[in-house]
Amino acid sequence: MNTPDLLLQNVRPMGEAICDVLIEQGRITRIGRALAAPPGVQPIDGQDQLLLPGLVESHTHLDKTLWNLDWYRNEVGNQLIDRIENERAYRAQTGHDSAAQSLALAREFLAQGTTRIRSHADVDTEIGLRHVEGVLQTREAMAPWQEIQIVAFPQSGLLQRPGTAQLLDEALALGADVLGGLDPCAIDEDPVRSLDVLFEIAERHDKPLDIHLHEAGDMGAFSLKLILDRTEAHGLQGRVAISHGFCLGDLAPPARDALLARMARLGVTLITSASPSRSVPPLLTCVAAGVRVAGGNDGIRDTWSPYGRPDMLERAMFIGMRYNLRRDDEIAQALHCVTRAGAEVCGFAGYGLAPGCRADLVLVPAQGIAHAVCARPPRSLVIANGHVAARDGQWML
């Protein structure tokens, strides 16, 4: 696809002084005052609006969403296992189309400025690789504009259903980017064997890991320790992320801080949805300890939860509210979780508002970062990989 050059005039990158941004062949090539338009390029006037880098979703489940479908009446029980069982039953009944659903949600994410996504895709012995294949289709369809990473995710457990490890193996061979894990005590009920199997697959495929850890308190801390041991033993420093990590919100500071220090040393990161109804890792404490924290929606309107919207400014607001971040400088940290920190945690390359970076840009009618996070106005312009992808929340491609 041909990528036309663009000149974006009169914008305030991260709320700083007004300048212009030149984009050539899908990359930012210059940022400065009164840049000349290349021949044949009609400049776009940014009207002094706030310019952000493309937003980053570090944890969602594109494959599960019911976005744009009829409302799903939720009558599900309150336990994790109820939700897992209900979802399997729903799929068996409906033949849920993970390709069409993930595409609908990915497009809406892009219209609201999200240019990079890490999505889990369920792998189990009933659906097999169907969800991974569906999201792979979406990854390919969106590739000209949006970068999607796929985590092969054993939602029903790794050990509980024989054959799952083999399926994860096949998912990675098929093109999944990351290996997923889930609660080695609470779901798999054999943490050592569960993690040994998981890390062996990751090492063999040379893939990073992203492990859902819902386990609370001491049990979660125990699982986390086992994960850190194996990160070290398998030489996977800098390549392991913990999603949720609720236990870090439960522990007393000495135990918590010892774990955080070790995570920082091993480059193990956190991905949080800032759940308002659970304990959550203390954001500012984690960052101060040197642990990177990215943000994600988790599921958006699926059989698990009716909440969520494919809007990373709204998620940044939830993060700000959950951590009681009220000062402008604190709210910038919430935005960081869904921009640069997300790119670093997931390993998205060429990220940022600087010459040489991939031209993923979001224009927001807001007076500054905190205003953008709190007001979440529709994005006035989204440039994705050098293409004008959306204006005022409406898809332009």
Added chain:
Amino acid sequence: MNTPDLLLQNVRPMGEAICDVLIEQGRITRIGRALAAPPGVQPIDGQDQLLLPGLVESHTHLDKTLWNLDWYRNEVGNQLIDRIENERAYRAQTGHDSAAQSLALAREFLAQGTTRIRSHADVDTEIGLRHVEGVLQTREAMAPWQEIQIVAFPQSGLLQRPGTAQLLDEALALGADVLGGLDPCAIDEDPVRSLDVLFEIAERHDKPLDIHLHEAGDMGAFSLKLILDRTEAHGLQGRVAISHGFCLGDLAPPARDALLARMARLGVTLITSASPSRSVPPLLTCVAAGVRVAGGNDGIRDTWSPYGRPDMLERAMFIGMRYNLRRDDEIAQALHCVTRAGAEVCGFAGYGLAPGCRADLVLVPAQGIAHAVCARPPRSLVIANGHVAARDGQWML
């Protein structure tokens, strides 16, 4: 003002079967199938959308908001007293216009379907009655469409600044509807005298009470007990509300349940913003104990907090998320906090979707209550006291 008759056709009240609603002289007079339009009345087609009663905001601070002003850069310290002191300094510096600000926010509330509001208005020895007077102006300006209750609220404490009690007295004489209170231990540092002074004023003016209780754990429980003692002693059963009541989220079940049982007996209610960063009273437990719980935004974009939006469906969503309400029947409870329970807690008369009720109606393009709460679409039609007040979020008056 003349109130034209209206016929609203093809709507689903609370998501139930499609019907029509006839409105005459500002009241709902009939609800049924295929109602005939009175002579000269052009029916409005509701297109099978969800019909809700006017939304109710039970706790906000219209007088403080910076809505529609330039973004306020928040550099305030994290303690309650920092925020109180900062706000007084900000006002002294800017001459904040509480009449214009409260009007701007009240109008936006109405455009999103909120037809009844309880707003606190600060009273202290520096601003005197200026904020009460400002919100009184707004109350009068909005009276044809929106009902606003004013709480005379001693934000800087009742005892700390001599002369405050006298000012509260004057505020009630001037037209404030409710007497407000604030943390008798943590702010006033003399709970018995503070509450004795407060209840004496309430009884003398025959006004209900709404007391901000931020105090946590045992201290909050102690203050709450003193409040319940005085509710009984002064014969104010059914006329006292506790705003926030964070302590009820901290206590062990036996102590909490004893307090809730006594609150239920005395008709003492709760008003929650479902803060995601604090302990909060357990909603379903409170309701099961017979304590009414209403919802409110608390401050919206002011020097205290940059968050919030005058949208009670969004607040219902925050309540749902905070309490992890995922099933449709649970989410209906979150909506209840910002509809009927709000009207009952604040004592708004003529509330509901039934013949005889005041014609406050909100049409939402949603498939049901849970969908409306989670998606929060712009209100397609707002009828306020029998008048078409807004369409698609745009003011029509």
